[in-house]
Amino acid sequence: MATQEAKFKVIGTRPIRHDGVDKVTGRARYGADINLPGLLHGKVLRSPHAHARIKSIDVSAAAALPGVKAVITSADFPKLKSGVVPLGELAMNPLYMSMNLLAHDKVLYDGHAVAAVAATSPHIAEEAVKLIKVEYEVLPHVQDVRSAMKEDAPILLPDVRTSGAPEKSDKQTNIASQVRFARGDLDVGFKAADIVVEREFNTAMVHQGYIEPHNAVAQYNADGQATIWTSTQGAFTARDQCGLVLGIPASSIKVVPAEIGGGFGGKIPIYLEPLALLLSKKSGKPVKLVMSRGEVLRATGPTPGSHIRVKMGANKAGKITAAQVWMAYEAGAFPGSPVGAGCMTILAPYDLENLQIDGFDVLVNKPKTAAYRAPGATNAAMGAETVIDELAEKLGIDPLEFRRINGAKEGTAQPAGPKYLRIGYLETVEAAKNSAHYKSPLPKVSGKLVGRGVASGFWFNAGFQSSATVNINTDGTANVVTGSPDIGGSRASCAMIAAEVLGLKAEEVHPVVADTESIGHTDMTGGSRVTFATGYAVYEAAQDAVNQLKQRAATLWKAKPEEVVFQDGVVSRTTNGQESMSLKELAGKLPRAGGPVGGRASVNPRGVGPAFATHVVDVAVDPETGKVDILRYTATQDVGKAVHPSYVEGQMQGAVAQGVGWALNEEYFYDEKGTLRNAGFLDYRVPTCLDLPMIETILIEVPNPGHPIGIRGVGEVPIVPPPAAIANAIYRAVGVRMTELPMSPPKVAKAVLEKK
């Protein structure tokens, strides 16, 4: 199916994105920009305690404050049962969802929502929230996985039992689940090793750090129908989650995805939408809720911190003979960390016979974790890619050559079992080796020690469901309607795919991101799936439009449909005089030819192509202060087919920047009371543009055989290698193996001093 030798006219070019002018003029409407007549402003009351029983809530003073129109607590939500409900690709527990939205009998983390108000101004809402009186009984809290796994740990959810445990137990526990992937024989493997390296790692909780805080505007109508505008990665999943947790039909809620100011996985769960809806129902007015930065950090879905142990053996020839991994990930207050994905991605770039990977999902008094760009994989790669670096170094083998020796290719079995189809991992290793960066000598920086490190990464990418319609306009241009919120330029890519099929220019196709009433079901934007799956739907919808166009032409020419062909935007007859018409001409004649042309498709494509990346980084370390500067960074990646190369490069560069922050400075800092101390961008330190150099990207196109255009997802894998690559570079600069994230200056300085 892959068109490897195809010459594309639009795909692979760099048109200006269709929503671009709105975004550079400030006209684009993000969720917080939305205004409606009579709009009320909401504010949420949040727990100051990491773990406490709620003894009573008294909202009377708040409700009496002039300007306050509604107050809600969890009592306003229906009672739901615990269980697992499939919601598209996600599995949700409605009871836990409800408990996270507004706490029931306990608060489980600093920032846990307890009540919400709606008032005529945001300042009055803020004052009202302060008037709500909550009586807490503070309970002991636990915030690191190893303590939480102990017998005597404070228990967060008394009903939790470890799913996947080898023996059933009725004891209360914080271990929500465990999973094991294993094959071969570890003993045999380690015995065959000439070198064994064993290391333990701790990684801190970090946040996706999107610049736009969560927001929702809800208008509930007396007929039970509601509209919600929200910054979301998935209008349909937001709608379904709302319906589930409020006990109302999802179809009664129309969700309009506003332009979204970043998500990275963190805007798949809902936090504000049901609150806004209930406040609107109670007050009879539209209600807007916007989170502050502090609320975003305290109370949305960061990614887990973790404790990871990696033991690997290799023989003199450089072949890995055995790998054993033990990982415990913070789930936060409710089960569901991506430890499973961590287990399946760690070591995925390598061909291994003997492996055992154990993963544990552990409750701690921190916010419930959510997806963050290749969820689970970056933590895991920090462990594996640095141990691999150490094996290579001890065996005297270049780290890229070591990866080439062990690299996965078509037919290799993943750690989880399935065999790879055509993949491009070895190509990324080769490209890194041949890059100008890797071939250049290490630069000298006065007063600092310089080192170069490499690391690889893997991400599955996702398929899932998408719908699209492609409508031909009377002037021969086309509209493409999809349901995928555009977080990285995907609507432009969708337009380009349709343009390619229809023989139009990119500017002649108008992409629209539609609400839940205007397009067929579409799963969330995430999993690096939009260009692949929504692009697939667009491709099929455009083909459907082409078939209809051919039939219309056949009608006009009184020919048989088989006699008509469509190529490069021109429809022609293969018989009887070989007439032809451009799409423009045909569009003008459609009323006589049978009517309008609208192609449609709904897909759930199976041929997902995984992605691999290999990164090279040079760092300069100040041995006295421990500060690490990134001097140069090169990211190579198998991108399948780059529809719009600028936005593929953008995905790689942005993910690298996030990885650099994760590596060097980002972490959640809780005090002894369990309160988050750095709930702001001052002390939650994401990289500024002064902290990064230009980021070189090398795009390798190994087409995905499972997609008509060869597309692979590209957005997630580039966040996987950076922390490990940087750790490996630090080692080569100062001779110290860092085993904690972040590798902040105090830690690096301490390690350097201790080495002396």
Add this chain to the structure above:
Amino acid sequence: MANKVLVETTLNGETVEFLCEPRQSLLEVLRDVLGFTGAKEGCLTGDCGACSVIMDGRVACACLVLGPEVQGKKIETVEGMAKDGENLHPLQQKFLEHAALQCGICTPGFLVAAKALLDRNPKPTEHEVRFALAGNLCRCTGYDKIVHAVMDAAAVMQGR
């Protein structure tokens, strides 16, 4: 009950009058009172630059300016950057050409801060660009294409 004050200011070249409570920041005034939603709220602590506006020729965080403080001042926002309905400012044009935005939420702040830079320093080096924009956070792009766009816009504005 709110003690509103009447403020007169110049916004993107036009004289504007508004009522606000002293506790309403310039950012709130722009977005909620005057309807100019280009400047965005990202942190309310002056750490992200998404609310950047130019005040009397100097870029500042609107979230840290009180509404009444702009009495008699000249305010410029992203909405005032385009030359007219057909012609964008070179910075806006170059951001589009270089794909210097992904989700776009930080873009108004960057455009305003970059304009303030180029108004003072028409020929900045890469380091000077990065230093001037260090107060604007972007989480999507890794800044690479933003810096390229600003330097390319500088060249165009200089006729290079």
Add this chain to the structure above:
Amino acid sequence: MRAFTYESPRSLDQALGLFATAGEKARALVGGTDLLIQMRAGVRQPDVVIDVKGIPELQILSFDPQSGLRLGAAVPSCRITEDKMMQDKYPGLTEAAGLIGSVQIKNRCSVGGNLCNGSPAADTTPALIALDATCVIAGAKGTRTVKAEEFVLSPGRTVLQPGEILVEFRIPAPKPHSSDCYQRFIPRNEMDIAVVGVGAAVTLNGDTCTAARIGLGAVAATPLLAKAASESLVGKPLTEQAIAAAAALAQQLATPITDMRGTAEYRQHMVGVLTRRVLNEAAKRTKKK
């Protein structure tokens, strides 16, 4: 934010009248880069916010070869960093003003506001201490002066009484072969609060140091004058050993805490590192004059 009234006095007398009336319930506003954040967090809750930027005395920036520098409390950092006289005569204080934050912040914040916020980590305070700055305070009863190193009493609290305003700083004219330097450590390249900040001013006669003052920030409850460390350098050449000894004395004075910006051990270590670097740089700068 809690509601408040906003005043914008145009003269010092008018401002003093407003401050006298409101007493403890008033707070001065310059750049707002600390105050608005604190008001949003409920940490400071004034009933009256008095914008002092419009008072001419607080906007003075002038140098006299005899009496030295007069720096108004509300002069924004950007004016300081762009001023040739400041760059030439007080490079350490100028670079401290340039490190306070982003361009957006520097266009609004002031050295006066930085000091009056009372943070032990303020960037400009160690530089002011190193330059032997005197703070001029005005109140209903007249003016008084306080040394920069005595201005902050504890985190967030200063010597300012209700009704008083900080008007300006007076800094002596630099003697021949003098210079100053300020360096701080932050984890990123910009935008962070100092983990440790050290300011130093030295005067050399030939190779011998005839005067030295070292100011420390972020390593105690208030910014400090490292008196013993400073005095240890006087009358000696600034050799590697002398500087190392001074750095060690500075380290002894520091009582840093562990918080989200750094551990106590790390801060202790960094006092030594930065003191050495700052003294070396200040000494180098005297040679250029």
